[in-house]
Amino acid sequence: MKYNCLIIDDEKVLADSTAEYFNLFGVETKAVYGTDDCRKFFKNNTAELILLDINLGDGNGFDLCKELREKTNIPILFISARTSDDDKIVALNIGGDDYVQKPYSLGVLLAKVKAVLKRYGQAATCEYSDGYLTVNFAAKQVGVNGNAVKLTTLEFKLLAYLIENKGKVISKKELFEKVWEDKFTGDGTLNVHIRRLREAIENNPNEPKYIVTVWGDGYKFTGGNE
Numbered sequence: 001m002k003y004n005c006l007i008i009d010d011e012k013v014l015a016d017s018t019a020e021y022f023n024l025f026g027v028e029t030k031a032v033y034g035t036d037d038c039r040k041f042f043k044n045n046t047a048e049l050i051l052l053d054i055n056l057g058d059g060n061g062f063d064l065c066k067e068l069r070e071k072t073n074i075p076i077l078f079i080s081a082r083t084s085d086d087d088k089i090v091a092l093n094i095g096g097d098d099y100v101q102k103p104y105s106l107g108v109l110l111a112k113v114k115a116v117l118k119r120y121g122q123a124a125t126c127e128y129s130d131g132y133l134t135v136n137f138a139a140k141q142v143g144v145n146g147n148a149v150k151l152t153t154l155e156f157k158l159l160a161y162l163i164e165n166k167g168k169v170i171s172k173k174e175l176f177e178k179v180w181e182d183k184f185t186g187d188g189t190l191n192v193h194i195r196r197l198r199e200a201i202e203n204n205p206n207e208p209k210y211i212v213t214v215w216g217d218g219y220k221f222t223g224g225n226e
Contacts, residue, residue, distance in 0.1 A: 001045050002028075002046045002047075003045060003048070004022075004027045004048050004049065004117055005019075005022060005029040005047060005048065005050070005113055005117075006029070006032065006038075006041060006045075006051070007019055007029060007031040008032055008052045008056070008064070010053065010055070010058075012031075012033055015031035015032075015033060018051075021110065022110060022113065025110055027110065027117070033056075033057070034059065035056060035063075035064050035067075036058060038068075047074065048075075048120065049116055049117055049120070050068070050077070051077050052064065052076050052078055052079065052096075053080060054078060054079075054082060055082070061078060061080070062090060062094060065095050065096060066094055066095070068095075069094070069095040072139075073139050073141055074139070075116050075120060076095060077098045077099070077100055077116070078100065079099075079104065080099070081102040094153075095152070097116070097153070098112070098116075100112070130223055132144065132145055135159065135163060140153075140156050142200070149200050149201065154180075155193055155196055155197055155200070157179050158193055158194075158197060161175070161178055162211060162220075166222070167220065167221070167222065167223075169214045169218050170220065172190055194213075198211055
């Protein structure tokens with residue numbers, strides 16, 4: 001069965017009440033209560049979005065997220081009562097798309113979930129493909145010469161932003177603000193991610209054809225035409 005949302009939370013009452021609330025407003029939702037339940041769910045079901053608690057009775061959300069990212073790129077929103085900024089950073093770096101703090105307002109959470117579903121739903125038919133490089137924006141999947149390529153969430157976000165602005169020179173400042181959402185990100189961090197992207201998608205990373213450096217200005221995605 002296909003669900004809009006899967007909630008993974010060992011607080012059974014909270015998970016069930018959230019799922020019930022979402023279902024009332026047309027978001028088909030299923031609640032499970034741990035890592036084993038999650039694995040069983042995906043044997044016979046699919047979901048467009050996951051709400052994942054960090055603290056689970058039979059494991060933790062960080063490890064489960066890493067496991068899920070081996071198989072799927074659907075959006076994962078972490079939910080947790082923990083307030084550490086380190087937790088938030090880890091959550092986003094390992095493949096999470098957002099971090100929701102407990103206790104949360106059901107109405108606010110529903111609005112966020114609907115926004116994510118709408119965004120990814122609109123992107124479902126959006127794909128870049130030129131015969132060598134294929135990028136499915138909704139599924140966050142990348143293929144190079146017919147072979148699947150694994151990117152981190154941030155690497156994919158960077159690639160997607162460059163593709164969306166194909167042919168346009170994007171300044172480092174704009175990439176910091178739009179991709180990292182942090183204007184104080186350093187050049188070294190960006191350079192590392194650009195290098196990793198080139199190694200993933202370019203036939204010859206030392207002579208890139210897709211992600212071209214425009215010296216003094218930034219980077220440009222050319223579609224392999226330069």
